[in-house]
Amino acid sequence: MNSTATLSSGNRTASSGDALDLVLRIGLLPILMAIVIVGTSLMSPYFLGWMNIVNILRMASFLAIIACGQALVIIAGGFDLSVGAVVALASVVTAKAMAAAASAIGGPDIVAIVIGIGAGLGSGLAVGLFNGICVSRLKVSGFVVTLGTMSATAGIGLLLTNGIPVYGMPKAFVQAIGRSQFLGFPLAIYIALAVILVMVFVQRRTLFGRYVYAIGGNLDAAVVSGVSIRPHLVGTYVVSGGLAALVGILLTALVGSGQASLGGDAMMLQSIAAAVIGGVSLRGGIGRVEIVAVAALFLTILGNALNLLHIDSRIQPIFLGLIMVLAVALDEFSRRRTSRV
Amino acid sequence: MSDANLTATTRSADLDGKTRDRRAFDRSFGQQWLRKLALPIALVALLAGFALADDRILTSYNLLNIAQQTSYLALFAMAQMVVILTRGFDLSLGPTVSMVSVGAALAMAGMGGGEAGGLVVVTAALAAGLALAVACGLFNGVVVALLGVSPLVATLGSMNIAIGVATTISDGRPVQGVPSAFSQVFYTGSLLGLPIAIVIALVVGVALAFVLSRTVFGRSLYIIGTNPQAAAVAGIPVKRLLVYAYLLCSALAALGALMMTARTGSGEPNLGGTLSLQSIAAAVVGGTSLAGGRGGVATAVLGALFITILSNGMNLTRIDGYVQMIVLGAIVILGVVLDRLRLSAR
Numbered sequence: 001m002n003s004t005a006t007l008s009s010g011n012r013t014a015s016s017g018d019a020l021d022l023v024l025r026i027g028l029l030p031i032l033m034a035i036v037i038v039g040t041s042l043m044s045p046y047f048l049g050w051m052n053i054v055n056i057l058r059m060a061s062f063l064a065i066i067a068c069g070q071a072l073v074i075i076a077g078g079f080d081l082s083v084g085a086v087v088a089l090a091s092v093v094t095a096k097a098m099a100a101a102a103s104a105i106g107g108p109d110i111v112a113i114v115i116g117i118g119a120g121l122g123s124g125l126a127v128g129l130f131n132g133i134c135v136s137r138l139k140v141s142g143f144v145v146t147l148g149t150m151s152a153t154a155g156i157g158l159l160l161t162n163g164i165p166v167y168g169m170p171k172a173f174v175q176a177i178g179r180s181q182f183l184g185f186p187l188a189i190y191i192a193l194a195v196i197l198v199m200v201f202v203q204r205r206t207l208f209g210r211y212v213y214a215i216g217g218n219l220d221a222a223v224v225s226g227v228s229i230r231p232h233l234v235g236t237y238v239v240s241g242g243l244a245a246l247v248g249i250l251l252t253a254l255v256g257s258g259q260a261s262l263g264g265d266a267m268m269l270q271s272i273a274a275a276v277i278g279g280v281s282l283r284g285g286i287g288r289v290e291i292v293a294v295a296a297l298f299l300t301i302l303g304n305a306l307n308l309l310h311i312d313s314r315i316q317p318i319f320l321g322l323i324m325v326l327a328v329a330l331d332e333f334s335r336r337r338t339s340r341v
Numbered sequence: 342m343s344d345a346n347l348t349a350t351t352r353s354a355d356l357d358g359k360t361r362d363r364r365a366f367d368r369s370f371g372q373q374w375l376r377k378l379a380l381p382i383a384l385v386a387l388l389a390g391f392a393l394a395d396d397r398i399l400t401s402y403n404l405l406n407i408a409q410q411t412s413y414l415a416l417f418a419m420a421q422m423v424v425i426l427t428r429g430f431d432l433s434l435g436p437t438v439s440m441v442s443v444g445a446a447l448a449m450a451g452m453g454g455g456e457a458g459g460l461v462v463v464t465a466a467l468a469a470g471l472a473l474a475v476a477c478g479l480f481n482g483v484v485v486a487l488l489g490v491s492p493l494v495a496t497l498g499s500m501n502i503a504i505g506v507a508t509t510i511s512d513g514r515p516v517q518g519v520p521s522a523f524s525q526v527f528y529t530g531s532l533l534g535l536p537i538a539i540v541i542a543l544v545v546g547v548a549l550a551f552v553l554s555r556t557v558f559g560r561s562l563y564i565i566g567t568n569p570q571a572a573a574v575a576g577i578p579v580k581r582l583l584v585y586a587y588l589l590c591s592a593l594a595a596l597g598a599l600m601m602t603a604r605t606g607s608g609e610p611n612l613g614g615t616l617s618l619q620s621i622a623a624a625v626v627g628g629t630s631l632a633g634g635r636g637g638v639a640t641a642v643l644g645a646l647f648i649t650i651l652s653n654g655m656n657l658t659r660i661d662g663y664v665q666m667i668v669l670g671a672i673v674i675l676g677v678v679l680d681r682l683r684l685s686a687r
Binding site: 140147 | 484488489490491493494495497498499500501502504505506508509512513618621622625631632661663664665666667669670671672673674676677678681
């Protein structure tokens with residue numbers, strides 16, 4: 001059936017056999033998500049409560065922002081293991097700078113807040129720049145470089161604070177960014193939406209986005225086509241570092257103090273999981289940010305549902321691991337089917 | 342006239358090219374030796390530097406201590422190196438260690454602790470530990486080789502699963518009841534005056550070196566890592582050997598886990614902690630290439646030795662633990678940069 005369809009159409013586009021592949025590739029995530037949502041809402045009355053929905057969306061926003069940057073790096077053929085550590089570093093740097101500025105200047109809070117946010121973002125961008133330069137200049141694998149910066153960045157964050165939370169930020173910062181709401185939703189959700197929209201635009205409509213696909217898809221072809229590789233590779237890591245720092249700042253505002261324990265390995269692994277479940281190919285060149293954001297939402301919903309269903313938190317990683325392998329295996333399976341036909 | 346000019350210039354250019362090649366060859370030949378010896382030299386320099394800062398470093402007690410500490414990390418680095426040779430890596434190594442530690446301790450506790458004979462207890466621990474490790478290795482190997490999933494995702498998945506299993510079967514608490522017979526075999530015992538951990542690491546290292554360099558299986562791993570397509574075309578059963586490689590990796594990790602369990606005297610659900618990344622770091626710093634096909638027992642052991650000496654020295658000279666994290670990160674990056682230089686010299 002499959003083979004006759006392809007034979008008659010001559011190539012594999014729009015043949016009926018691809019309907020299954022289409023479901024396999026695009027439909028898996030929505031189907032899983034629907035199952036989880038319907039199943040959990042039947043079993044737990046709290047799941048569809050307003051508070052819980054807002055909570056899910058807020059947590060998903062943090063993960064989605066980081067996963068967007070991670071996805072961009074992976075699409076270019078790299079990896080960013082340092083995002084979790086950057087979240088921690090940015091949180092600490094933001095809180096320290098803001099507290100110092102607030103006590104030194106003593107003027108309006110807005111000045112201290114801007115200084116703090118600038119310092120936090122700057123620290124993330126700096127780590128990203130370092131990663132990017134190491135990867136592109138020295139042509140070293142992104143996995144190992146960011147493995148190194150992960151350790152170093154986490155060490156710097158801990159060194160700055162000695163592991164003690166940093167207080168002393170202006171109240172206005174916590175109220176305006178961490179706890180303020182607009183139309184019933186916390187600010188973080190709007191920021192995440194804005195980030196996703198900008199990233200979609202970047203991926204689809206800018207040279208940078210297209211070049212990132214080209215570099216990840218076929219490096220040699222990109223070189224021959226005259227794409228300058230280095231600045232674009234550096235760019236992906238800088239974006240990833242900057243977005244991780246943004247999450248660090250948002251989390252700091254939410255928690256009300258700068259903590260070197262924010263982010264961490266768990267967040268880094270989840271961002272990779274979201275990217276991979278969201279269809280980003282680890283071989284590079286394939287992946288769309290909006291689907292990655294949906295995958296981040298799915299992972300957050302899944303974790304929330306497992307909690308509400310009183311499933312032991314120790315068993316929860318098993319679900320995450322199985323779903324991740326399953327998603328990628330299905331993806332690979334469908335790709336092999338299409339390429340074999 | 343112009344013709345003659347032209348030939349003259351081309352000939353001289355040719356000559357220049359030849360001498361340049363010749364010089365480049367001489368230089369690269371020397372550099373290759375330098376690069377091969379770079380890490381051992383760095384090791385000696387590191388030891389000497391620390392010895393100047395603190396005279397406890399070069400005592401025989403501390404050197405034996407370093408050797409013993411190295412043997413654990415060396416085992417894990419060797420395990421990791423086997424799969425890195427095939428262009429893979431195993432992020433589940435650390436959680437596998439935790440899982441094996443807890444599983445073996447539970448099996449021994451289930452046997453009634455020290456009441457059963459020593460041999461029975463040790464066999465039970467070995468069986469339980471190896472069974473868990475084989476399950477994990479088989480999962481990794483099948484998912485990577487047969488389903489074609491990238492090693493990163495496959496082992497990231499099994500990493501989560503192993504963490505879940507380790508904390509679930511232990512209830513998240515250390516498992517007590519490890520009998521002394523077990524500790525005797527895997528920690529406190531000694532052979533020819535050497536602590537048993539060093540003996541085990543040496544035996545494993547020699548055996549693995551033999552397997553990698555003198556058996557068809559070992560050589561095939563290098564070919565798979567260097568060029569998977571060529572390996573398949575040459576008739577090497579790539580998929581089967583990949584599964585074996587992941588099995589071997591998990592089995593070695595299980596052995597290390599049993600040794601660490603004997604050292605702590607209890608099954609620890611987070612014994613593995615950062616071992617996945619540490620073992621990758623050790624292998625890479627030693628010169629195992631993540632691009633596959635290059636490395637060996639020596640690179641894994643040297644890397645493990647380097648990292649152990651570094652952290653031992655930093656501990657004795659009282660360098661802040663947070664600073665140590667930064668140094669370790671810098672070392673990892675430096676390691677790949679050196680690897681890159683070695684590669685470009687070829």
